[in-house]
Amino acid sequence: MKKLRFTFLVIFLSMTVFNSFATINEGLKFGKIPDELVTMKVYEADPDAEAVVLSDIGDTKIAFSAGAGFQITYRLHKVIKILTKGGVSYGDFQIPYYSIPGRTDLVGGIKGFVYNESNGSIVKEKIGKEHVFEEEVSKTYRIKKISAPNIKEGSVVELSYEITSDLFSYLREWEFQNEIPTRWSEYSLEYPEYFSFSQSAQGFEQYAINEQSEGTGSANWSETERSGGRVAQSTTTNNSVNFSTKKYHWAIQNAPALRPEPYIDNPQSYSTKIEFQLQYLQFPNSQRQTFSGSWNTMSEELLKDPEFGKYLERNKFVQEIVPQLISAEQSEQEKLIAISDHLTKMVKWNGSYSIYPTQSLEKVYNGGKGNLADMNFLLIAFLREAGFDCHPVVGSTRGSGFVNPGNPVMYKLNYLSALVKTADKEFLMDISDPSLPFGFLPINGMNFRGWAVIPNNASRWVDIFNTIPTTETAMITAKMEDDHMLSSIQKTTKGYQSSLIKNKINSTGEDKYKQEMTDEFTGGELISIQFENLDSKEKGIVEKYEIKTNEGVVLSGENIYLNLFENSYLSENPFKLDSRVFPIDFIYPQKRQVILNLDIPEGYAVEEMPQSIMTQFNEKAIVYSFRIAPPSNGRITIMLSYQVNETLFKAEEYQNLKEFFDLIANKQKEAIVLKKI
Missing domain, CATH: 2.60.40.3140 (Immunoglobulin-like)
Incomplete structure (x- = not known):
């Protein structure tokens, strides 16, 4: 990868x-716009x-x-x-x-x-x-x-x-x-x-x-010389x-x-x-x-620059705080989490991107707010004081284009994270988003590669992308009641999706967020909503729903047709265009699982069920499985799994990828047929 x-x-x-091109259509002249345009x-x-x-x-x-x-x-x-x-x-x-x-x-x-x-x-x-x-x-x-x-x-x-x-x-x-x-x-x-x-x-x-x-x-320029004396004289020389x-x-x-x-x-x-x-x-x-040379030359310039390099010096106030946050009994990861959790509680990001801090680190800490560089230089200072080998990594946000390895352009750099070495691993850390679990970088910072600024000509490129999958696991119990379906859903989400939910709830409030979900729910009734673990970054958010819906339920004579995943994730192919020029970027790995237990209504038997399949794309870069177990004790169990292991695909792979998602979408639209007995 x-x-x-x-x-x-x-x-x-x-x-x-x-x-x-065979023909060249020249540009327009100022003030002379043809009427037909x-x-x-x-x-x-x-x-x-x-x-x-x-x-x-x-x-x-x-x-x-x-x-x-x-x-x-x-x-x-x-x-x-x-x-x-x-x-x-x-x-x-x-x-x-x-x-x-x-x-x-x-x-x-x-x-x-x-x-x-x-x-x-x-x-x-x-x-x-x-x-x-x-x-x-x-x-x-x-x-x-x-x-x-x-x-x-x-x-x-x-x-x-x-x-x-x-x-x-x-x-x-x-x-x-x-x-x-x-x-x-x-x-x-x-x-x-x-x-x-x-x-x-x-x-x-x-x-x-x-x-x-x-x-x-x-x-062409002129130079004038003036001579002294009682009468001042001047001589003008024209140069070319x-x-x-x-x-x-x-x-x-x-x-x-x-x-x-x-x-x-x-x-x-x-x-x-x-x-x-x-x-x-x-x-x-x-x-x-x-003015410009290699990326190593740029590193030297940054380290000498008082607006950058001085923020890597040891700080007395940091020396006093760090021992209060960690202990010798903690593992390296526990220390990293303790420090990052403390800093995200103390300092909030002001929304501004830069590789240059705007104030002293002590002012950032005491003032409680700073730009991206303010926050992550503060993180570097704390981690170094805790004994970690830690260095700044400069790059560009996803919205600002790519950093070109062959062309060191300083003004294009607007993103800064921290490269941390432990005994057996390297981590990239960024504390600007307090809702993200340990090991997750903000999505806007994951832009292929960054340049680690390390003294003594040790600077190097590092990959900036997340390898930890975002996960979502849903347990569903469903049963028929008259002409609709009653479902109890418990969904546990970890990673970027849980961060997204937390940020929405924090910005609107939990009650308002629940009301918005209720108002936006179509095709039935959202009876109840509950959330758990909203205050924990490392634990996944648990969402619990009670739903009443007739979507995907069709009664026809003695038969009931159930399209249980008709409007769910992946039931529509996201790739609609016939061709594509751009690469396909899923950004981060992900894993989604659904386990659905369907109670067969009394007086009915299974007439027809979809077949189980397991398929993959590009040597398990993406894996999808649909497994359905034979009816047992009046219940049907369906297990769905979708996993994205590789996140970037070339445009040349688009057609095959489109066909793969067509297969998934069609599979999820297949119906279970129940017949009255």
Whole structure:
């Protein structure tokens, strides 16, 4: 499994397809939108689309300015067609930018139009300054929000703007795909020979244009010298330097929408895009300035960084607290659980992701709240004080895309966990979610791989995924009463599902949660609900239900047809599409079991029963069994088992996987037939 995950990630993140289309559909010019695009009702390539990106063109150039030196200029032009009322929100734009003291992005030249059809003619409305708003996300990060006027179903919205920046270490990436389909996306990049950028391409779409060439540029500036004496004199010298440039040009035509599909929680992670990282600067007659290198170099930089490395130093307040939490008689796992339980009671996560703490660890502990790095650096400090070998692991959340092993990009890192070594195992720990049992990482943190930051060149990659299965076991006793079924259910859930239930109950309250379940129950009556072990992380939640329902019960003459699992889990195949581009990711291993005891109503006998089966997919990567025992003492016993052992499958396996789940769904719809005697 580990090999599969690594192989997939390397192939996906290094994928660049050089095929070209026979025809190239160029992007649109600003202010010149063809009438047929304004009057277009449906995008033929995707009739269900709520909106479509008609044209998305970016041009980035690093050039010399006499007053400011070398600067990056981004020029962008985007055109979006709104096709439905549900697509209106796609007409709003956001321009994120950095505002760092001494170095910043300058956003300007914002202009645009909204095009609408009215009484057979095209009305063109200007986007003005009054439609631009500013939002400060953090001290260094801001967003300009553009709320275009009079956007409605049928509108075409276009926006053009320019960003000037000297933040060479943050050369912006270019994404060719969006949540909605993209008719044409084009990007150009040109920079002088003094700069060296690494490139990282990912995605599945073919390039209509993929070109590389060389160009030329020049730097022109003036220097003025002043001489002393009774009459001050000055001499101005004009200077000029010519240099070569590297030029790149990419385009993709008809990129499909990145829509959610079953078992892929963030399609945007698989978008076709290109990322850049500044490697070094080397001007004539100057030493090379290195900005990025290997992941080991990045580790050294982090450990030297006072905003990161100093939080690994020993803390006096931690020395005083840890001995009160653990004892020599405890096992290593008991110590780990004791420390993590204590910290989750003392400190709550504020919902912010980062690899950098925001305050001293003592303030985090006493204040009771912190970001992800605050909490997990605190955990590392406590575990080290308890004698564990423990190091930070940096990575990216599932919602932020993958970390590329071949391209160390610091600004992409926003997730931090703790790697803990015991006598015979390694654990990854994260205390941001207090509802999770020991050994379970939050789902958003399980994003293939992370980089363990360890001194003395010992840093290395670690797999970030959970190997402990989430389990659910249900014991059901059912009996017929008139034309409906009465069922007593006891379900024990451990792992991610129990965490989900606990978090819902904690946010709404137990009584309200029960009421919501009662209101949402269809096809019968939810008579009673009880929960046990809500206060325990390590014990599974026990749910007890009494249900009265006529779903799956059909009376026909002298026969009763019972479809007991007709509306249960796996009774519908989650894979509906004919084909799939994305991999299938179940995220975590799981095991579900159902044992159902059905009392045969008096005066009836079994006429027909489903056959028992046991089937598997891909060498027991997924296993399903349906076992039904012959009637005994007036009772039928059915045992269902479904187990996901491997969690990631390639897109090429989709058809076989779809057929496997078809088999399961059909099996669960088979009926037991009872006949009156």
